[in-house]
Amino acid sequence: MVEFMFGNYPPIEDGFIRCATVQSEAMLAKLLAEGIHQPSRLETNAHSKETSRCSSCDDSSQWCWNDAYTWMYDQCALRLNLPDMDSGVWLFAHDDPERNFQEAYNHWLDKEGMVFLILDIPIERIVQSDMLLFREIFCNDPVRSLESLKVDCELPENKFLIDEWFDWHNDPSITDVEREKRKRDSWQNIFDSERWGGGTYCDSCGNDSSSVVQAITPFITIDDIVDMIFPSEGMWDFLRSGEVLRVYGTLDDLSTLTFTKSGISKRRTSGNETLSMFGHQIPSTQEKSIEGIVHRRKYIHRTISRNSLKMRKGDNFRDAKLIIRRGER
Numbered sequence: 012m013v014e015f016m017f018g019n020y021p022p023i024e025d026g027f028i029r030c031a032t033v034q035s036e037a038m039l040a041k042l043l044a045e046g047i048h049q050p051s052r053l054e055t056n057a058h059s060k061e062t063s064r065c066s067s068c069d070d071s072s073q074w075c076w077n078d079a080y081t082w083m084y085d086q087c088a089l090r091l092n093l094p095d096m097d098s099g100v101w102l103f104a105h106d107d108p109e110r111n112f113q114e115a116y117n118h119w120l121d122k123e124g125m126v127f128l129i130l131d132i133p134i135e136r137i138v139q140s141d142m143l144l145f146r147e148i149f150c151n152d153p154v155r156s157l158e159s160l161k162v163d164c165e166l167p168e169n170k171f172l173i174d175e176w177f178d179w180h181n182d183p184s185i186t187d188v189e190r191e192k193r194k195r196d197s198w199q200n201i202f203d204s205e206r207w208g209g210g211t212y213c214d215s216c217g218n219d220s221s222s223v224v225q226a227i228t229p230f231i232t233i234d235d236i237v238d239m240i241f242p243s244e245g246m247w248d249f250l251r252s253g254e255v256l257r258v259y260g261t262l263d264d265l266s267t268l269t270f271t272k273s274g275i276s277k278r279r280t281s282g283n284e285t286l287s288m289f290g291h292q293i294p295s296t297q298e299k300s301i302e303g304i305v306h307r308r309k310y311i312h313r314t315i316s317r318n319s320l321k322m323r324k325g326d327n328f329r330d331a332k333l334i335i336r337r338g339e340r
Contacts, residue, residue, distance in 0.1 A: 017112045019273040020129070020237060027131045028139075029108035029237065030226065031115035032101065036241075037303030039126050042233060043260025043268075044300050046280070049230035052098040055080070074151040082148060082198070087138045087227050096229050102132065104139050104226030105207065114223055122242035126305070129238040129274065132228055142225040144201040153180045153197040161206055233262065238274040241307070250309075259296040259306040265289060 023029050042048040081097075088096040103111035103118075112129070119125055147154045156179075159172035180193055207222040239258065240247045250256055250272040260266040262280055267289055269277040279285040296306040 017109065017129070021274070023108070023131060026134055028104050028106065028134055028137060028226070029111065030102040030104045030130045030132050030137075031108070031111040032103065032128050032130065033115050033119045033122075033125050034100075034128060035303075036124050036126050036305055039128070039239065040260075040300050040303050040305050042231065043258070043266060043305065044262055046262045047230055047232045048100065050098050050100060052084075055098045055101075076149055078151075079145070079149045083140075083145070083227065086202075087229070090138050091136070091229065093229055099227040099229050100231050102130070102137065102226045102228060103224065104132070104137055105222065105224035110224070116247065122245060122247065125242065127240040127247055128236065129240075130231055130235040131237050132226075132231070132235055137226040137228045138202075139204065139224050139226045140201045141203075141207070142223040145225065148198055148201070151194075153194040154200045156197070157200055157203055157205075160200070233260075233266070233268075233278075233280065236268065236275055238270060239268075241305075253312050255310045255312050257308050257310070259289065259292050261293075261297055261300050265293050265296065267292075 020029070038048060038050075084097050084099065087099060088094055103114040105111050115127060144154050144160075153176075156172065156176045159169070159176055162169045162172070164170055164173050180190065180197070182190075185193075204224075207224055239256075240249055242248060250270060252272060254272065256270040258268045258270070260268070265285055266280040267277070267285060268275055268279075279289075292306065299306045
C-alpha cells in the first residue's frame with residue numbers, strides 16, 4: 012500500500028534523506044510565505060501533544076516532557092554545531108523512506124488542519140535518533156545497553172544482559188550523582204544507528220519490529236519539498252493519475268508549486284511570468300495566508316489527441332467559429 016502511494020517519486024540525491032512529517036496547515040502557509048520555517052521553542056511547545064497537556068511543566072522539581080525536549084535540542088545544538096538552537100522540525104527519517112512514509116501516514120488520527128509533507132533534507136542538517144528509545148528519556152529512565160538491544164533478550168541465553176544492565180544502574184554502592192551520570196550516559200544510545208537497518212528488538216518491551224527513526228532539523232525550506240498531501244473527509248487525499256494540485260504562496264508576491272502523483276513537478280517563486288499567469292490568485296492567497304490557510308486548487312489534466320487540427324472559420328471575431336477535427340488515436 013505504501014509503495015503504491017509513494018512509489019512514483021524521483022530518485023533521492025546523494026547526501027539526502029527522504030523524510031516525512033505531519034505539520035499544521037498554518038505552518039505550511041508560513042513556509043510558503045517566507046520560504047523557510049525555523050520554529051521557535053514556543054511554537055513547538057504549542058503544537059506538541061505531550062507538552063500541551065503536561066501538568067509537571069510548571070514544577071521545576073519534576074522531570075517532564077518539556078525537559079526531555081530540552082535535552083534533545085541541546086544534543087542537536089551540539090551535534091550540528093548550532094549553539095543557539097533550542098527548537099526544530101521533527102521528522103521521520105529512517106534511511107528507508109518507505110518506513111518514514113508509513114509512520115507519518117499512521118501518526119495522526121485527526122488530520123483536520125494538518126498536512127502530510129515529504130521532504131528531502133541534507134544529512135548534515137538533521138540529527139537522527141530512535142523514537143521508541145526516546146520514550147525512556149521522557150520517563151527519566153536509563154536506556155537499555157547497546158548489547159541488550161542488538162539481541163532478543165527473551166531468549167534464556169541473553170537474559171543476563173538485562174540483569175547486567177539493571178544491576179549497573181541500581182548498584183547500591185554508588186552515589187546518586189554517579190547514578191544520574193550513568194543514566195545520562197545511557198541516553199546516548201538512542202543515537203546509535205547500527206541496528207536501525209534490521210530494526211530488531213528496538214523498544215523497551217523487547218518487541219521485534221522495525222526501528223522508528225526520528226530526526227530533528229533546525230529549519231526546512233520551500234526547496235526541500237518533494238510532495239504535500241492534504242486531508243479530505245478524514246483521509247489523506249493522494250493525487251491520482253491525471254490529477255494536478257497547484258499550491259499558492261505569498262513568497263515574492265506570489266509563488267506556485269505544482270504537484271502530480273509523482274510529487275512536485277514545477278516550482279515558480281518569482282518573476283513576471285508567474286504574475287502574468289497566476290496574478291489573479293494573489294488576493295485569495297494573501298487573505299488565506301493571513302488566516303493560516305493554504306490556497307490551493309486541484310485540477311483534472313485532460314490530454315487532447317495529438318492527431319487533431321484546429322481551424323478558425325470566419326474573419327470577424329463575433330461570428331468566427333473554432334473547428335477541431337480529430338484523427339485516429
